[in-house]
Each structure stands twice: as structure tokens, then as C-alpha cells.
Amino acid sequence: MYQNKLQRNVILSATIIGIGILLLSLSYRGSLNQFKGLISTMITPLQVHIYSIVEPLFTYEQRAPEELVNLNATLTTENAILRSENIRLNETIYERDMLAALLNYTQLDNVHTYLTANVIGKDTSSFLQYIIINIGTTGGVQRDMPVVTHAGLVGIINEATPRASKVLLLNSDQMAINVKVQNSRAHGVLFGQASKDMRLRYILLDATIKSGDLVVTSGLGGSLPANILVGEIASVRSRAYDVFQEAEVLPLVDLDGIEIVMIITDFTPTDLNPLLSTPIPDDL
Amino acid sequence: MRNIIIALLLLPLLAILQSTLLPYFSWHSKIKLDLVLVIVLSWNLVYPNRESILWALIGGLMMDSLSGSHMGTSVTALVTASLIANLGSSRVWSSHIILRISVAIAGSIIYYLVYFLLLATTGWRTDWTNLPIDNLLRSIPINVLLMMLILPPARWLALRITRQDVDI
Numbered sequence: 001m002y003q004n005k006l007q008r009n010v011i012l013s014a015t016i017i018g019i020g021i022l023l024l025s026l027s028y029r030g031s032l033n034q035f036k037g038l039i040s041t042m043i044t045p046l047q048v049h050i051y052s053i054v055e056p057l058f059t060y061e062q063r064a065p066e067e068l069v070n071l072n073a074t075l076t077t078e079n080a081i082l083r084s085e086n087i088r089l090n091e092t093i094y095e096r097d098m099l100a101a102l103l104n105y106t107q108l109d110n111v112h113t114y115l116t117a118n119v120i121g122k123d124t125s126s127f128l129q130y131i132i133i134n135i136g137t138t139g140g141v142q143r144d145m146p147v148v149t150h151a152g153l154v155g156i157i158n159e160a161t162p163r164a165s166k167v168l169l170l171n172s173d174q175m176a177i178n179v180k181v182q183n184s185r186a187h188g189v190l191f192g193q194a195s196k197d198m199r200l201r202y203i204l205l206d207a208t209i210k211s212g213d214l215v216v217t218s219g220l221g222g223s224l225p226a227n228i229l230v231g232e233i234a235s236v237r238s239r240a241y242d243v244f245q246e247a248e249v250l251p252l253v254d255l256d257g258i259e260i261v262m263i264i265t266d267f268t269p270t271d272l273n274p275l276l277s278t279p280i281p282d283d284l
Numbered sequence: 285m286r287n288i289i290i291a292l293l294l295l296p297l298l299a300i301l302q303s304t305l306l307p308y309f310s311w312h313s314k315i316k317l318d319l320v321l322v323i324v325l326s327w328n329l330v331y332p333n334r335e336s337i338l339w340a341l342i343g344g345l346m347m348d349s350l351s352g353s354h355m356g357t358s359v360t361a362l363v364t365a366s367l368i369a370n371l372g373s374s375r376v377w378s379s380h381i382i383l384r385i386s387v388a389i390a391g392s393i394i395y396y397l398v399y400f401l402l403l404a405t406t407g408w409r410t411d412w413t414n415l416p417i418d419n420l421l422r423s424i425p426i427n428v429l430l431m432m433l434i435l436p437p438a439r440w441l442a443l444r445i446t447r448q449d450v451d452i
Contacts, residue, residue, distance in 0.1 A: 005332075006371065012334050013367040016341050020363060023348075023356030028406050032355045039349040043296055047350075050297075051304045058308045121303035123351050126316040126419050127403060127410075130352035132303065158352055166352050173409050193411075256307075 040136075040161035044120075047164070048134055051120040055259070073260070077114055080150045080262060084112065087216060087227045090182065112225065114148075114262040115140060120164065129172035129192070131155075133261060136163045144223065146264045152229035152252040153177075153217065154261050169255050170230065171198050178220040179230055181213045190215065190230060190249060198231060200247040207245070209236055215249055222270025286445045287335040291342045298323055299346035316423045317430060318392070320347055324362055325391040326434045328369035329384065331442040340366040357402045365395035381432075388431040392424045 026032045115135060123130035135141050137160045147154040147167045155175070158168040168174060175192040179200065186207030188200045203209060213233045219226025231249040238245035302319045310316060320343045328336045344359030351358065369387045396419050404410040 005334075009332065009334055009337060009370050010367065012337050013340075013363055013370070016337060016363045017360050019341070020344065020356045020360030023359060024354050024402060024406065025356075027354035027356055036349055036355055039345065043300060043346070043349065046296070047300045047304060050300050054305045054308070121300070121350060122307045124299060124302050124320070124347045125351045125353055125358070125399065126318075126423065127400065127408075128352045132350065168352060173411065256310075 036159075037161040040164050044134070044136075044161075044163040047120050047132070051118075073116060076150050076260070077116065077262065080114065080148065081112075083150060083229065084227070087182075087229060091227050112264045113266045115265050116260060116262050117141075117165075119259050119261060123166075128174075129169040129255075130158065131167045131169065131258065131261075133165050133167060133263075134163070135263070136161045136165050138162045140265055141165045141263055144269045146224050146228065146267060147261050148228060148264060149253050149258065149261055151254075152231065153224075154253050154255070154258065156224070157263065167261070171251055171255055177224060177230065178218045179215045180218040181207070181209050181233065182216055183213050184208050187218055187220070188244075188247075198249040198251065200233070200249050201244060203245045203247065205238065205240075205242065205245055209233060209245070209247055211235060222272060224269075225264065225267045285335075287331070287333065288338060288342075290441075290445065291335075291339045295320060295323070295339065295343045296346050299343065299350055302347075303350045315426050316419065317426050318395070318423060319430070321362065321365065321392065321395055322388070322427050322430045322434060323438075324366050325369045325387060326431055326438045327442070328366045329372070329387055330435060330439045332370045337363065337366060337370060353399075353403065353408075354406050357399060357406070360402060361395045361399040364398045365391040368394055384431060384435060385428055388428040389424055392427045393420060396420060396423070 023032065027036070117133040117135040117139075119131050120134045121132040123132075131154075133141075133147075141157055141160045143157055143160050145157045147156060153170055155167045155169040155172070157165050159166040169192070170177065170190075171192040173192050175190075177190045178187070179190045180187045181200075181203070184207050186203045186209055188203040190198055190200050192198055200215065211233055215230045215233060217224045217226055217228045217230060229252055231251045234248045234250045236245060236247045298319050302317075306317050306319060324339050324343045327339050340362040341359055344362040345355075347358035347362070348355045368391050372383060372387050372390075400410055400412070400419075
């Protein structure tokens with residue numbers, strides 16, 4: 001009897017593993033977004049409620065009155081706008097020098113509109129770097145929108161359900177961002193790593209970069225707006241026999257202790273796929 | 285049936301706690317506690333019933349919905365790990381501390397390996413060299429410790445909610 005019971009359990013487990021692989025396959029194709037959204041819609045209110053209980057227990061600062069909290073949120077948003085403006089002005093100086101001789105130059109407007117959201121959870125897996133925020137598609141959030149704080153870039157919206165969204169953090173090993181070093185104008189690609197720090201690669205050897213230099217988004221590729229603060233160079237590895245130099249970059253945002261984020265809602269990522277799939281003429 | 289009802293009530297709550305509460309105990313990501321995994325393993329150890337395997341399905345679905353991974357990743361990993369607990373348990377040995385520790389270690393290793401393998405299969409960039417240190421060594425000791433704490437109340441609950449079958 002015990003053997004039969006064991007056998008039944010094994011058969012049931014194998015069946016559920018089969019179901020799991022089927023779910024995985026459907027999810028990989030994007031066929032389960034509605035199902036995932038349904039589960040998320042059901043559990044998000046409970047998650048928000050539990051977070052509202054848990055968060056004060058681990059926030060050691062004295063609770064401020066509501067007016068001060070609101071004022072703080074307003075000032076934080078203003079600060080983000082001013083920092084963004086400051087970066088834009090610095091960029092403008094460089095660009096003015098470069099483009100002074102050109103006519104009909106249109107300066108990109110870098111002042112964004114923001115939506116503030118609370119972090120209500122983190123990824124349940126230790127392999128993945130995601131946070132969950134309490135605003136979803138009903139609040140105007142869409143996939144691929146950039147997420148920032150007053151200190152700089154946090155990540156991008158990877159999945160948006162009606163009431164919550166998942167943000168892929170910039171130090172995730174799934175992340176690669178086109179950036180430039182603000183002082184030297186050197187362009188490179190910033191990769192997250194499994195060890196949760198970030199590595200700046202593909203910087204030309206003749207570029208002068210040093211510890212303390214700020215790294216901002218370059219806007220290349222069209223997936224992120226230009227000139228969002230990303231991090232600070234911690235160390236540089238430059239060897240004469242290498243093709244490129246590399247740098248270790250520390251994020252300016254405390255990604256472990258993040259509680260409130262802002263979503264840039266007026267930026268639409270550029271889809272480069274139609275350009276990439278343009279057929280090459282035969283005579284080339 | 286009561287077994288499933290408890291799972292439906294308990295596991296979503298535990299998955300949410302894993303997402304909201306446990307990050308505060310991660311000590312800057314130095315340790316990682318997998319509450320749902322430990323609960324599912326413990327339950328399959330104290331109550332190796334067919335319905336207990338469904339705990340892994342429910343827990344996996346909840347974990348996947350609170351994760352950036354594809355739906356089905358945690359389900360598959362959790363069911364595979366819980367099968368170890370289910371097979372490893374018997375009337376005589378299920379309360380032995382060596383078996384408990386072995387199940388916690390083997391279950392955790394299998395869970396992480398299957399999960400990592402599925403991530404790699406579905407296109408995630410994975411670094412196998414970091415798996416032993418970054419995840420196994422940081423998670424397994426705490427999972428074992430938690431399992432030791434959870435098993436007595438889990439056993440008590442199992443005895444309360446169900447009549448013990450006698451295997452002859």
C-alpha cells in the first residue's frame with residue numbers, strides 16, 4: 001500500500017512538472033500575461049496591505065505628519081526635475097560648443113513628467129533583481145517606461161499588470177544600458193552582473209575616464225531618455241593590449257533600500273526593429 | 285480537501301511575506317531565506333500525501349506571480365524539490381533530525397538547480413560559477429535552520445487537520 005501511495009505521488013508530481021513546463025512554454029511565448037495579471041490583481045491589495053503593516057516596523061525614522069510627507073514627496077519630485085535640468089544644462093554647454101556652427105539644431109527637451117509609486121515588494125527569487133511597485137496600467141504605467149529616483153536611474157518597467165508593475169533593476173544581469181561618461185564624453189555599455197555591481201564596457205582606450213566621474217544615459221538605442229544619472233565610476237581597468245577599457249560603476253541609488261520611485265511617463269522607447277530588418281539592396 | 289484550503293489561504297500570504305518582509309532580513313543580500321520552499325518541503329515531510337504535492341503547485345504559482353521569471357519556473361522547481369521530501373518521508377524516519385536536515389539540503393539544492401536551469405533555458409543570462417556561493421551557501425544553512433523551527437508546528441497542524449492513515 002505504501003508503495004502504491006508512493007507511486008501515485010510520483011505520478012502526480014510528474015504531471016505537475018509537465019504542467020509547469022507547459023506554463024513556462026506558454027509564458028515564454030507571452031500567452032500567459034492575462035493569467036499573470038489576474039493573479040497579480042488578486043494578490044496586490046493584500047500585498048499593499050501587508051507592506052503598509054511591515055514597512056513602518058522596519059523604518060526607524062520617526063513618522064512625520066502627513067503634510068510633511070506630502071511636502072517631502074513634492075520636494076523630491078522638484079529635486080529630481082532640478083537634477084535633470086542641471087544635467088541638461090551641463091549637456092547643453094557641451095552641445096553648444098559642438099553644434100554652434102550648425103543651424104536648425106533642435107535641443108531635446110529633457111524635462112520629464114513623473115508618476116510617483118511606492119515599492120511594495122521585491123522579487124521572490126534570489127536570482128533575479130526586480131522590485132514590485134503599486135501602480136500598474138490603470139495608473140498609466142506601461143512596459144519599458146524608465147524608473148528613477150531623485151538620485152538617478154533605478155531600472156525599467158518590465159511587466160505592468162492593472163494594479164502593480166515589476167521593475168527590472170539596473171544592476172540586474174539582464175540589463176545593458178547605453179551610457180556616456182559625463183566628463184570625457186566617452187560612450188560605453190553598462191552591464192549589470194550577477195554579483196549586483198555594474199561594469200562599464202566598450203570604452204575606447206584613448207578616452208580619459210577616472211574614479212568619481214559620473215555616468216549618464218546616452219540615449220543611444222532609444223530605449224532610455226538621454227542624460228539620466230546612472231552611477232559613479234569606482235575604478236578603471238585600462239591595459240595597453242586590450243581593445244577597450246572597462247570600469248566598475250556604483251549606482252547612485254540605494255537599490256536595496258529603495259522605497260519610493262518615480263516613473264517617467266512621457267518617454268516612448270524607440271522601436272529600432274523595423275530599421276534593423278530593412279533589407280539590404282542587392283547592389284551593395 | 286482541508287489540506288488544499290489551508291494551502292490556498294497560507295501560501296499566497298507566505299509568498300507575499302517573502303516578497304515584502306524577508307528582504308528586510310537579507311542583511312544587504314548576504315543571506316536569502318526561501319520561506320515558501322521551506323514550508324512546502326516541511327509540509328511534504330510531515331504529511332506525504334498527494335494533496336501535499338499540490339502545495340508546491342500553489343506555492344510555485346504565487347512565487348512566479350511575484351517574480352520577474354516566467355510563469356512555471358518556480359512551479360517546476362518547487363514540485364521537483366517537494367517530491368524529494370515526499371519520497372524521503374516515511375512513518376519511521378520522518379521525524380529523525382538527520383532526515384529533516386537531508387531533506388532541507390537536498391530539496392534546496394534541487395530547487396535552485398532546477399530553477400537556474402529553467403532560467404538559462406528561457407534565455408536569462410546565468411552565471412553558473414556564482415551559483416554555489418551566491419545562492420546555495422547563503423540559503424541552505426538558513427533554510428535548514430528554519431525547517432527545524434517549522435517542522436514541530438507543521439507536524440502539530442498535520443495531526444490536527446487529518447486523521448493519520450495507517451500504511452500496512
